[in-house]
Amino acid sequence: MTNHQPPRRTGPVRMQLLSVTGVGLAVLAVGSLVLWHGQVGELLGLTADKEPVVSSQNAPAVSGPPSTTLATTPPTPKPTRSPKQTPKPTKTPTKTPAKSSYGEESINGLSPTLKSRLKKAMAAAKADGITLQITSGRRSAAKQQRLLNDAIKRYGSYKAATRWVLPPKYSAHVQGKAVDIGPAAAMQWLNRNGYRYGICRRYDNEPWHFEALVTPGTKCPPREPYSRPVSD
Numbered sequence: 001m002t003n004h005q006p007p008r009r010t011g012p013v014r015m016q017l018l019s020v021t022g023v024g025l026a027v028l029a030v031g032s033l034v035l036w037h038g039q040v041g042e043l044l045g046l047t048a049d050k051e052p053v054v055s056s057q058n059a060p061a062v063s064g065p066p067s068t069t070l071a072t073t074p075p076t077p078k079p080t081r082s083p084k085q086t087p088k089p090t091k092t093p094t095k096t097p098a099k100s101s102y103g104e105e106s107i108n109g110l111s112p113t114l115k116s117r118l119k120k121a122m123a124a125a126k127a128d129g130i131t132l133q134i135t136s137g138r139r140s141a142a143k144q145q146r147l148l149n150d151a152i153k154r155y156g157s158y159k160a161a162t163r164w165v166l167p168p169k170y171s172a173h174v175q176g177k178a179v180d181i182g183p184a185a186a187m188q189w190l191n192r193n194g195y196r197y198g199i200c201r202r203y204d205n206e207p208w209h210f211e212a213l214v215t216p217g218t219k220c221p222p223r224e225p226y227s228r229p230v231s232d
């Protein structure tokens with residue numbers, strides 16, 4: 001073969017300049033994406049990580065200092081005491097949700113009241129271009145206990161853990177009376193409009209957690225700083 005010289009490129013310098021500029025732009029773009037992702041991740045990460053929980057429906061009076069460290073004097077539960085008193089070996093409630101009867105991310109395990117209200121809210125949100133996704137609805141007591149055990153490891157104590165994950169017997173999720181919603185835009189929509197359907201955000205520290213707390217159309221109660229294992 002004769003050696004053909006490849007056709008000469010026109011304006012190699014210009015090409016280089018262009019590609020340098022291109023790389024620069026790409027770096028900028030990737031950089032801002034990473035930043036953006038980081039922020040969103042922080043927001044959503046909260047949801048994903050600590051898949052918390054909820055609480056009994058009897059709201060204790062909101063009185064705790066919001067930012068200070070728990071200055072109240074709760075009866076300091078012993079960390080060792082893990083309320084796993086849900087053995088019910090013989091008495092099998094016909095509806096003990098075997099993982100298959102409902103998915104945790106499904107509307108099906110929810111109480112009739114929350115379910116019907118949430119359906120209406122979902123339809124209204126959709127009309128606004130927002131999809132309300134259930135990231136966690138009803139949970140089994142066993143799942144709740146696992147979450148609590150994990151939270152105790154993560155937060156270092158039973159007391160700290162219960163601000164995010166309540167023991168099964170206090171958890172509204174176990175009763176099908178709470179739902180965690182995502183993504184961020186959906187939480188915001190429901191926080192603004194949920195009262196129309198009687199659905200309220202309950203805790204300051206959990207923007208994703210909602211319960212059917214009031215009569216539809218009436219004002220939601222003041223938020224509680226975080227969940228607490230109280231029954232009265």
Ligand SMILES: [Zn+2]
Nearest residue numbers: 052053180209
């Ligand atoms: Zn929740």
